Amino acid sequence: MKRSLGTLAALGFLAAASLGLAGCANDPTRIQPGTTAAETLQRLGTPTGRYPLNGGGERLQYSRMPAGFEVTDIDVDAAGKVVSATQVLSEARFGQDIKVNEWRQNDVMAFYGRPYEISRVSSFDGAVWTWRYKAVNERRMLYIYIDPTGVVRRYHTGDDLEFDRLRD
Structure with missing residues (x-):
């Protein structure tokens, strides 16, 4: 059975559109x-x-x-x-949402869920929880510092340098 390029293009468009709609249903x-x-x-x-x-x-x-x-x-x-x-992973929201010196570890979990990674740095006595997010299609990281008693002490954002290392 022969099909014209126009028919194939139309079928391809319909398939893509239905996949797009299915994606929206799961958004x-x-x-x-x-x-x-x-x-x-x-x-x-x-x-x-x-x-x-x-x-x-x-x-x-x-x-x-x-x-x-x-x-x-x-x-x-x-x-x-x-x-x-x-x-919730939006730079515009971090300043209004994250409650430094008030939030506890459970509050962070209830708001942001499991982090991408948990690490330690020598300049802070506690854990640093990290999430990936995008800001205007740039890969970024949110870092929340949680002290040994489970209290959020500070946060900051930065570039996702890990992604750059993977591309090199």
């Missing part, structure tokens, strides 16, 4: 407020983390770590309805 940031928790779980599958919220709600967390660059927190109220879906 946690596309969950709308008012969606039920059951619908959310059906569309997105098992979250990478589940954390209780004040007032009886729950956070469903979808992280693409360690290879990805996004962590989406979907907050569900006590009635089981989504109130927000937020991609």
